[in-house]
Amino acid sequence: MSLNEFEEAYFDMKSGKLDSALEKFLRLAEEDPSAELWINIGNIYRRKKLLAKAMESYKRAIEMDPESAEAFFNMGCTYYQMGKYFEALNLMKKAEDLGLKDSRVKIVKALCKVKLNFPNPFEGLSDDEKKLVKDLTKDG
Secondary structure (H helix, E strand, O other): OOHHHHHHHHHHHHOOOHHHHHHHHHHHHHHOOOHHHHHHHHHHHHHOOOHHHHHHHHHHHHHHOOOOHHHHHHHHHHHHHOOOHHHHHHHHHHHHHOOOOOHHHHHHHHHHHHHOOOOOOOOOOOHHHHHHHHHHHOOO
């Protein structure tokens, strides 16, 4: 896999050219598979609302790199989209345990806790993070 090809596929993904990016990432994964490629493939499927395919892609990434915090995080986000909040929360905790220290993890964990009616879902969040979680859960 050349860096150029990867960068081109990544740029397409970030630019919203999801079909083009998916085609390029799949070709690269066929030639030289990696967890990073499968995470990107999963992210495209997730953006296209093809959640089962996204899950399969993240599972492949985890098979290749069982310590991939990003793969667990993205799988957790997919579970959240599917309404499986308990599973999503557990995967967020796994991503954290593997070293992903990111406000996105804290926010998704809080969103799950709100959906699951856990006590103190905003514990450990900054005021801005609390406001974001409240805004995101306001309508449902």
